[in-house]
Amino acid sequence: MGEKLLRIGTTYIPVTNVELSSDWYVNKLGAELSYKDQDKAILNFANQSIFLVKSNENQSSNFFDIHGNERFSLTFEVNGLNALQAIHKEFKQSEIRVGEIEDRGHSGRNFIFYDIDGNKFDVWSELSPIFKEKYLISK
Structure with a gap:
């Protein structure tokens, strides 16, 4: 394989309410909203594209390590x-x-x-x- 992965271009984050979450990211973190519909919002910030994806409640991008730490x-x-x-x-x-x-x-x-x-x-x-x-x- 001669080609290499050069960067992470997009990160996907689960949210329960696309409207509220996109407003939060724009107003609290200074993200730039580039697209929004009922199922997702596309934000640009921190030199990356962030997709906020409508998901079921109680989902997050967090995980637990082998010691039980979130x-x-x-x-x-x-x-x-x-x-x-x-x-x-x-x-x-x-x-x-x-x-x-x-x-x-x-x-x-x-x-x-x-x-x-x-x-x-x-x-x-x-x-x-x-x-x-x-x-x-x-x-």
Whole structure:
């Protein structure tokens, strides 16, 4: 196989109400709505296309690891600890359900947050070096 997978282009997130969820992502996270119908909404943010897909209640993108801990399926990156602290504060002020900023024993810091359907996400204070290089981001 000579070709390689280059990037993740689309992520699918289950939601119970496409209208409410798409409004939440636009108003709370700054996503850009590019399409919406009764079954899905297509959002652009964090350099990715996010599909919010109408699903049954009590579904989420979360999963449980071997130790029974609920895990997130996505980690968003910000550029440094100051950016992480600022977005954490902004999320709290916007009444987004957030966890505390954590030291998980690796470089940077993280915190988790949830959307209105209980989908759990992570935010990390370290941008990937390849992303920084490609988009000419300096600290």
